Amino acid sequence: MTPKIRTLTTTSAAVFLAISFAFAGSAGAAEASAKPTLTQDQQAGKDIAFSKSEGNCLACHAIANGELPGNIGPMLVAMKIRYPNKEDLFKVIWDPREKFGKGIIMPPFGDHKILTKEQIDQVVDYLYTL
Amino acid sequence: MKKIVPTLLIVGLIAGIGSAVAADAKFNPLNNPSNPEEFAKEFRNYFYQNFPQIKHDEYNMGTYGFDKDAYSQYKDMMEFPPQDDYIAKGKKIWNEYRLPDGKPLSSCVGDAKGLRAKYPYFNPKDGQVHNLELDLINCQKNAGVPADKVWGPKQGYADLAAVSAYLSSESDGMKVDVQIPKDPRATEAFNNGKEMFFRKTGQLNLSCADCHMYHATQRTRAEILHTGIGNTSGFPVYRYSKQNMVTLNNRLFGCMRDTRAIPFPQYSEQFRDLEYFLAYIDNGQVINGPALRK
Numbered sequence: 001m002t003p004k005i006r007t008l009t010t011t012s013a014a015v016f017l018a019i020s021f022a023f024a025g026s027a028g029a030a031e032a033s034a035k036p037t038l039t040q041d042q043q044a045g046k047d048i049a050f051s052k053s054e055g056n057c058l059a060c061h062a063i064a065n066g067e068l069p070g071n072i073g074p075m076l077v078a079m080k081i082r083y084p085n086k087e088d089l090f091k092v093i094w095d096p097r098e099k100f101g102k103g104i105i106m107p108p109f110g111d112h113k114i115l116t117k118e119q120i121d122q123v124v125d126y127l128y129t130l
Numbered sequence: 131m132k133k134i135v136p137t138l139l140i141v142g143l144i145a146g147i148g149s150a151v152a153a154d155a156k157f158n159p160l161n162n163p164s165n166p167e168e169f170a171k172e173f174r175n176y177f178y179q180n181f182p183q184i185k186h187d188e189y190n191m192g193t194y195g196f197d198k199d200a201y202s203q204y205k206d207m208m209e210f211p212p213q214d215d216y217i218a219k220g221k222k223i224w225n226e227y228r229l230p231d232g233k234p235l236s237s238c239v240g241d242a243k244g245l246r247a248k249y250p251y252f253n254p255k256d257g258q259v260h261n262l263e264l265d266l267i268n269c270q271k272n273a274g275v276p277a278d279k280v281w282g283p284k285q286g287y288a289d290l291a292a293v294s295a296y297l298s299s300e301s302d303g304m305k306v307d308v309q310i311p312k313d314p315r316a317t318e319a320f321n322n323g324k325e326m327f328f329r330k331t332g333q334l335n336l337s338c339a340d341c342h343m344y345h346a347t348q349r350t351r352a353e354i355l356h357t358g359i360g361n362t363s364g365f366p367v368y369r370y371s372k373q374n375m376v377t378l379n380n381r382l383f384g385c386m387r388d389t390r391a392i393p394f395p396q397y398s399e400q401f402r403d404l405e406y407f408l409a410y411i412d413n414g415q416v417i418n419g420p421a422l423r424k
Contacts, residue, residue, distance in 0.1 A: 059351050060350060068351050068352045069351070070348065070349045070350040070351050070353075071348050072345050072348045072349070072350060073347050078309045091324060103344070105336065105340040105341070105344065105345060107333070107334040107335050108335055109335070112333050112334070112335060113333070114333055114334070
């Protein structure tokens with residue numbers, strides 16, 4: 001990753017990037033079989049994120065290949081670029097109130113023991129593939 | 131899939147940006163603690179300002195008042211309104227049911243016409259907010275109906291919901307007109323309900339306002355979130371997905387359980403106060419129950 005990309009932290013930059021990814025994706029999607037397979041942890045994280053009774057992230061976030069996503073939160077895309085430091089991403093999921101204020105609708109998954117530390121690690125691993 | 135994925139990405143992004151805007155409007159739930167009327171005005175204005183696309187007299191339709199797709203599905207479901215069976219059943223029960231002293235339920239709560247529109251109300255005698263279904267239950271209890279025959283949240287619920295549907299149809303077209311008398315206990319009941327609406331609860335740390343105010347009109351999965359106005363006007367509602375007539379108390383109980391909180395008991399003071407708050411906000415909306423929801 002170039003230093004230039006790493007400094008792109010504003011929303012508009014992230015959105016621009018995400019859109020270009022989206023277009024890039026339209027070409028790539030043609031060869032769906034070329035999709036990289038997930039590691040065990042990444043797959044576990046994906047299962048948690050998609051499951052209604054666990055993470056249920058799809059209730060609010062669009063995620064690639066997730067069916068019927070809600071549109072309350074921003075789409076989860078280009079996570080590695082937007083959160084170059086894994087720990088920051090972990091923290092958002094553990095307790096989003098720290099970053100977004102206590103009015104945020106997103107549940108504090110770690111702080112309220114909805115997911116365990118290990119599960120959130122797996123979700124982060126998965127988000128990094130997006 | 132080839133085309134859908136990128137489209138979804140872009141739609142998701144736009145929607146994501148929109149989401150931040152919805153929550154931006156300034157609103158302070160602590161405003162006007164001693165003046166419900168002023169508060170209700172501000173509360174309604176939040177929606178009028180943020181959702182100019184919703185017509186004032188369509189708030190009583192829930193999500194069908196602003197979502198075209200949902201509305202067309204609704205039209206289809208309404209070809210054969212499943213509520214009608216419940217209204218007929220409820221009417222029969224209402225007419226035939228006798229308390230142990232041989233009297234009908236109307237001897238206890240009054241005639242069917244317009245009865246639903248009198249609820250909820252604050253009763254200065256006991257200082258409590260009264261809910262229609264609970265008053266029917268209390269008629270039975272006070273008249274000495276054996277405990278296992280009283281309509282509760284489980285047993286007899288179908289009969290209670292049918293009667294509720296019938297009574298709602300007998301107030302169809304009337305306006306919600308909830309009074310808050312000059313009694314500090316009434317104001318307190320309203321404020322208590324208001325607090326319940328805005329307080330985050332449960333393991334998921336969600337408030338009613340999170341979904342039905344700050345993120346109203348957005349979607350959780352495929353569910354479109356209705357607004358903070360028109361919560362009560364259509365009740366009871368027949369829910370297609372549950373194939374069941376659902377009373378307001380039952381619905382509020384369900385929404386609270388969904389936040390993974392341990393809900394207050396059904397018909398408890400807390401739920402009646404919440405209903406009082408929601409119904410007062412709905413003042414001026416036309417009662418159009420029993421309504422139909424997906």
